[in-house]
Amino acid sequence: MCDVCGCGDPAKVTIDVHRSLLEDNDHEAAHLRDHFARHGVTVLNLMGSPGSGKTALLEATAAALPGRRLAAVSGDLATDLDAERLRRAGIVSRSITTGSACHLDAKMVHRALHLPDLAAAVDRADFFFIENVGNLVCPAIYDLGQQANVVVLSVTEGVDKPLKYPVMFERADLVVLSKIDLLPYLGDISLSTLRENVARIRPNLPLIATSARTSEGIQDWLAWLAQQHATSPTGSTVPSAHAHHTH
């Protein structure tokens, strides 16, 4: 008899499953990663709190890289505002309206890539930025087929955030510390304490301090991007083509 719910007499059967709850997402993400590799596009997943400066960083990036082909999607609960800002900045961009979902998953990104204009731009792009939903918890666990995770953390959020949200920082490949032009107004925020707290979660996690306002540090961010692009996996031997499948 079932010892948990005690629901009657008949035979109890147990099935040992041992499968990840993220299996479907990971499968979808692997498919995306292949696709990106085949097209030589470097894909970055930007995460961070609401208002941490993710869109502003991309605007500053576009302004500093006029010759680069850039594409983006913005995860947004309800509006098209971020995608509009990015389009004005010269990035081919669409929003993924998530409704009540607090994160993007691989399926949502895949669906967006079936929008013809975005798909064409992504396949030709040097960089495809996925601006995740503003949230320091939920997006971290979903693989989107990205090459690297970037956490945008603004100085106004306080020095303790890496300690309070370790899962996000554990999965980061880079922390962009944003809004450093505001440091003079924030007496209690010290860059060195922030760096220490990041290092307590992930020693050697690179951190680049930037301001989208003054462009300070943006060159360091561009250098990191160039390095990501140089080390992108390209020309995967997987023979299928994204355009030739159905769902």
Add this chain to the structure above:
Amino acid sequence: MHEVSLAHSLFDQTDRARGAHAASTVCMLRVRVGERSGVEADLFATAFDAIKDERGYPAATLQIVSVPGRDLILERIELEVPDV
């Protein structure tokens, strides 16, 4: 709440894994939840209870095994096979 999405994933996995036992009653699902998985056990349990009826598992209870690391794994399904 990504816990709701994950509860749906759990039932998706269960739909698939129970396979030949589709006529049986699922009474327990055991899930390993890592401390660093990004999932709050309480929120996950709440999400599970909120959707189990609509997903066709009204009799199911959730057993969460907390472990270190990042696991998010459906370990075991317990079900009752009706008398034949």
